[in-house]
Amino acid sequence: MHELSIAMSIVELAEEEAERRGVLVKVVYLKLGALAGVVKEALLSCYEMACQGTPLQGSRLLVEDVSILIFCPSCRTQRPVSSVQLFCCSECGTPASEVVQGKELEVVALEIQECAPNPV
Amino acid sequence: MRPEPRLIEVRKNVLKQNDVVARTLRDRFRAAGVFVVSLVSSPGSGKTAFLEKTLTLLRKNYRVAALVGDLATENDALRLARSQAPVKQITTGSLCHLEAAMVQTALEEWDLNQLDFLFIENVGNLVCPSSYDLGEDLRLVLISVTEGEDKPLKYPTIFNSADVAVVSKVDLAAAVEFSWDTAYNNIQAVRPGMPVFRISAKTGEGLDEYLGFLAARLIELRQAAAV
Numbered sequence: 202m203h204e205l206s207i208a209m210s211i212v213e214l215a216e217e218e219a220e221r222r223g224v225l226v227k228v229v230y231l232k233l234g235a236l237a238g239v240v241k242e243a244l245l246s247c248y249e250m251a252c253q254g255t256p257l258q259g260s261r262l263l264v265e266d267v268s269i270l271i272f273c274p275s276c277r278t279q280r281p282v283s284s285v286q287l288f289c290c291s292e293c294g295t296p297a298s299e300v301v302q303g304k305e306l307e308v309v310a311l312e313i314q315e316c317a318p319n320p321v
Numbered sequence: 322m323r324p325e326p327r328l329i330e331v332r333k334n335v336l337k338q339n340d341v342v343a344r345t346l347r348d349r350f351r352a353a354g355v356f357v358v359s360l361v362s363s364p365g366s367g368k369t370a371f372l373e374k375t376l377t378l379l380r381k382n383y384r385v386a387a388l389v390g391d392l393a394t395e396n397d398a399l400r401l402a403r404s405q406a407p408v409k410q411i412t413t414g415s416l417c418h419l420e421a422a423m424v425q426t427a428l429e430e431w432d433l434n435q436l437d438f439l440f441i442e443n444v445g446n447l448v449c450p451s452s453y454d455l456g457e458d459l460r461l462v463l464i465s466v467t468e469g470e471d472k473p474l475k476y477p478t479i480f481n482s483a484d485v486a487v488v489s490k491v492d493l494a495a496a497v498e499f500s501w502d503t504a505y506n507n508i509q510a511v512r513p514g515m516p517v518f519r520i521s522a523k524t525g526e527g528l529d530e531y532l533g534f535l536a537a538r539l540i541e542l543r544q545a546a547a548v
Contacts, residue, residue, distance in 0.1 A: 285511075
């Protein structure tokens with residue numbers, strides 16, 4: 202269970218970005234690869250915990266699942282794998298170990314709101 | 322009135338901090354010419370016995386050392402110290418994996434130029450360590466015959482992130498009706514082309530082949546550095 206420390210890193214990263222720009226974060230968009238070694242459900246529940254007492258409290262984490270793509274040496278192009286338990290080209294069945302997509306653990310965007318100006 | 326929410330692009334790797342430290346470590350290892358192997362496995366698969374044997378045998382011809390991660394005890398470091406190689410324990414507290422910064426701290430007082438091989442034994446866990454680069458040259462995943470042949474299919478992420486697999490406790494294979502072919506095929510299914518060694522730390526079976534593999538990798542590393 203390392204999802205809590207991952208969630209805290211996400212919050213920290215978003216917080217830094219928000220502080221730098223002087224904005225509020227409403228939504229954090231995350232790309233999560235099937236090979237990132239992170240369980241989405243656990244991450245989502247940890248995220249709420251990690252946000253508590255930070256400027257991110259009340260924000261949402263939106264996770265986009267990223268599937269695994271390998272480079273197939275026979276097709277000479279990127280292809281999906283048969284399954285996470287079978288690293289073969291889903292088209293021609295050639296075993297392939299060169300992963301070109303699926304390890305992502307990346308904050309791609311933030312939905313932000315400018316801080317309301319102080320009432321005069 | 323509050324301004325409307327809008328979207329801004331960020332594109333930042335969540336584990337960037339770890340990756341930056343891992344890169345620094347890798348540069349340091351490269352400069353010192355030390356070959357670094359990290360070990361991952363489930364608890365109880367024989368990582369420490371395997372590493373103790375590795376250190377004892379390699380020490381005859383090479384300068385070796387080890388870092389060992391554990392949640393709470395220093396038992397593993399005490400066991401490994403019997404090999405007479407320098408060993409340092411990293412106690413992680415409740416953390417289920419090692420991170421690059423912990424390795425960096427543990428190595429602060431070590432002169433890496435005095436080493437040929439450095440081994441890093443991760444916390445017993447087949448899930449969490451897969452996400453964290455430690456700057457190693459080789460990630461070795463260990464499974465024992467007593468765990469069953471389907472471990473690679475249950476934990477494909479860590480097997481896929483590894484460079485070499487070792488099947489340990491092969492002296493017990495017959496007793497637990499372990500099928501080598503099934504295990505081998507399962508490993509190849511999740512990581513096609515990965516070298517697999519079958520060893521017994523108890524009887525010494527298969528260790529020569531595995532140590533020969535490490536020695537060849539060290540030569541490769543140093544030749545590449547000399548070019």
